[in-house]
Amino acid sequence: MSGPSQEAILGAARRLFGERGYRAVTVRDIAAEAGVSAALVMKHFISKDKLFAAVQPDExxxxxxxxxxxxxxxxxxxxxxxxxxxxxxxxxxxxxxxxxxxxxxxxxxxxxxxxxxxxxxxxxxxxxxxxxxxxxxxxxxxxxxxxxxxxxxxxxxxxxxxxxxxxxxxxxxxxxxxxxxx
Structure with missing residues (x-):
């Protein structure tokens, strides 16, 4: 079940990964865009790789x-x-x-x-x-x-x-x- 902070993180990650690509985006960039702490991003998604996987195109x-x-x-x-x-x-x-x-x-x-x-x-x-x-x-x-x-x-x-x-x-x-x- 996702809450407002998870949705904000996912939205920020989609935007940033889509604009800059995986390698150019940091967890701190995503946290700043989402208005949350980097620790909260890691708490919800464990790693940048798992967050990247969570925002992949959905068929x-x-x-x-x-x-x-x-x-x-x-x-x-x-x-x-x-x-x-x-x-x-x-x-x-x-x-x-x-x-x-x-x-x-x-x-x-x-x-x-x-x-x-x-x-x-x-x-x-x-x-x-x-x-x-x-x-x-x-x-x-x-x-x-x-x-x-x-x-x-x-x-x-x-x-x-x-x-x-x-x-x-x-x-x-x-x-x-x-x-x-x-």
Whole structure:
């Protein structure tokens, strides 16, 4: 059960790790951002590594989708754009940081790949041995989330036009997966 101080610590850690990466952030930085002591951070999370693990991208955002498969591409894109508009953390954009800045990049890569590919494969019904359609959707969404967050490539686009445009690109892979099953 988490309390207000734990939520503040997690929020600060997400922001700081997302902005600066694992190596550039100290427990004291997180404590200062959260308005708590470094001792309290350590009491709740034991180590910087465990705190970093606690704020990793969460693929559960994929299990909460309640749309027909034919609308899944647009729904995924819509969620990225809504998180951007609300100033929320973007899990898709965090994937590269979470791997490269992890204390153990190989383990982080394996774990995140399996979590996201598994979730996407279940969502779109990808039973191919190499999960090729789930891999492509994951790559498209990771790239989209990162470019929206970091490069602002789609700034100035109409929200609905962007959902329709990029959603169709993602949907093409989802539809190809369905066609491959038939």
């Amino acid at each position: 559960s955002l994929l299990t909460e989708l309640d749309v027909p498969t034919s609308e899944l591409g647009s729904a995924l894109v819509f969620r990225v754009l809504m998180r951007r508009e609300r100033g929320m953390q973007e899990p898709w954009a965090m994937i590269p940081f979470s791997v490269h800045d992890s204390p153990d990049p190989d383990a982080a890569r394996t774990e995140l790949r399996e979590r996201y590919l598994g979730a996407i494969a279940r969502l779109i019904g990808d039973a191919t041995p190499d999960r090729r359609f789930a891999s492509t959707v994951t790559a498209l969404m990771t790239g989209f989330g990162e470019t929206v967050r970091t490069l602002g490539l789609f700034d100035g686009w109409d929200f609905d036009d962007l959902v329709a445009h990029y959603g169709a690109i993602v949907q093409a892979q989802i539809d190809a997966c369905a066609d491959a099953r038939e």
